Amino acid sequence: MNDLRRLPDRVLHDFCVGVFRSFGVPETDARTAADVLIAADLRGIDSHGVARLHTYVDMLTLGRINPTPRVTIVRETASTATVDGDNGLGLVVGPQANRIAMEKAMSAGSGWVSVRNTNHYGIAGWYAMQGLEHNLINWAMTNSTKLVAPLWGAERMLGTNPIAIAFPGREEPPIVVDLATCAAAYGKVEIANRTGKSIPEGWAVDRDGRMTTDPQGMIQGGALLPLGSDRERSGHKGYALGMMVDVLCAVLSGANWGPFTPPFALRQEIPARSVGKGIGHFFGSMRIDGFIDPDEFRAQIDDVVRTFRKTKPAPGTSGPIIPGDPEREAEHERRAAGIPLVPAVVADLVDVARITGVPFPD
């Protein structure tokens, strides 16, 4: 852990802005994209932050992502819309579509936006949190490249398809739900693989569909398991949630779904057929005052937070935490001490600097 390098979030943010700008991404879009990306690093979700910048750069270099998309509404009602992202960065398309959902909420009470023809959009939690300051309850989902087997399946058919939603408190911090619908993150399998450890039963199957504790078994053509893991512990529920996210993001918008969702990395297999455009997102936004007085709601959220913190703890734990606590604590620490970068990520960023000509801070 000694070779971790720490950089202030502002420095990394500026670097990302410069990198996106170098591909012709407009200033405002570049800043937004950097906001979303750095939010992942600040909140401790390292897999979705600057660790992915090289892939964005690869896709932009190859012309596989449009740096100057014209994001359009292709169909709408007072409270719904389908948005075409014009194959832009998800980090640019996502925030625009999220804003459309919020604008519809302001005028119609709620807004629901399904997005097609877009790309990887960073952490779902960022989008959910955009409503907090405005007395809005925001939802965010996205589909992604196949990595997860449906229960009783022996192959990758679904992405890790996250669900996020955030609820503002008054004096207490918000409740921020942000979860992938699989039993464990792929990054955890990779870490076990790098450190030569086995993975717990319930995370993955191998290429034959057998439960495996060998990270290589999953990595080499195996699959992650859905939340719930096996039939006994309700793996069918995580699978159903993953399929729900896929339908809302992709079938509803006309994007690619399930095993046909295009990969985000260059080395991954190209899907057998195309059933839509790009990947898909789904955003929702609801005015709290469309249901209840926002002050009353926020006071009750405070009560929920305090009540759940007082739960009698299970042995060997300090008791339940509130969804969003770990990420907020990470952000607090990282804003002060800087964002820790492992050597592989530093090397990646140095390479991005070489490709783009944007200086990476020494």
Added chain:
Amino acid sequence: MNDLRRLPDRVLHDFCVGVFRSFGVPETDARTAADVLIAADLRGIDSHGVARLHTYVDMLTLGRINPTPRVTIVRETASTATVDGDNGLGLVVGPQANRIAMEKAMSAGSGWVSVRNTNHYGIAGWYAMQGLEHNLINWAMTNSTKLVAPLWGAERMLGTNPIAIAFPGREEPPIVVDLATCAAAYGKVEIANRTGKSIPEGWAVDRDGRMTTDPQGMIQGGALLPLGSDRERSGHKGYALGMMVDVLCAVLSGANWGPFTPPFALRQEIPARSVGKGIGHFFGSMRIDGFIDPDEFRAQIDDVVRTFRKTKPAPGTSGPIIPGDPEREAEHERRAAGIPLVPAVVADLVDVARITGVPFPD
């Protein structure tokens, strides 16, 4: 299994209508309530059907449920509303609130209704399925009496808080997601207890918060675990989903949430304090044509269903099933052969007949 008695669903339905009518529930409401209740029996979710009729009767007898509620909208926008159920049967209030969500969807593209001052509403899937014939995507959630421990907690703090949503196909049957946010149903723990079997690791903790495989350990003051079970397999995700449902149903409407949700059975402990009115539901309805051409959507759902059915099967299985398959198959079988009732349920129904004077078919 030989002492299972089978009765046609129509016969049970008529009996339920008669029972509700005997408490002064209006004819239309009694029919709707029976529809929802019998839907559970037809779909094989026995715990939510006529097995609960005696409890409804107990609550009505004691005046703890209002047989003639005046369901009112207490706040609304074009696409949202909070509904007060006037302490009616959830089986009556739920369908009315669901209809309000659908009406709002027809006029504003989507409708979102949070409900307070209501009671147990049967199976969430019934509400989700009401949209299928109308090219609507319906969502349904409810909170319920505490039974589930948050991850790292040693006590019951959340209900089993289900999430349901349904997507219509064109030629294929619909995808119907209907899942409780816990690792296993309480009914399964009860069955293990009755048959003297242990329960799998990951279902429950005992009263000290220790993982237990003894059904008595859970039943005697223990708690179910959230979907995901433990930290390693992401029990924090099921906990977060359960909390999300609780907030949408109860904090948003002004109902009781978390450990303060009133019990549905008579013998259960009364919560320490009241933080709202009754329990809460949450319904959503979205017009498919607010996003995409419904024919195109339904054709894609067919493609999803066929694609996932063709998934390479895991060893020892016939491959993944589509959410809603088991319930639809149960309904097909039970419509033809009748609804199987275990002796304890028959005895309950005979007792209901005695209390209400409505004859139970011999």
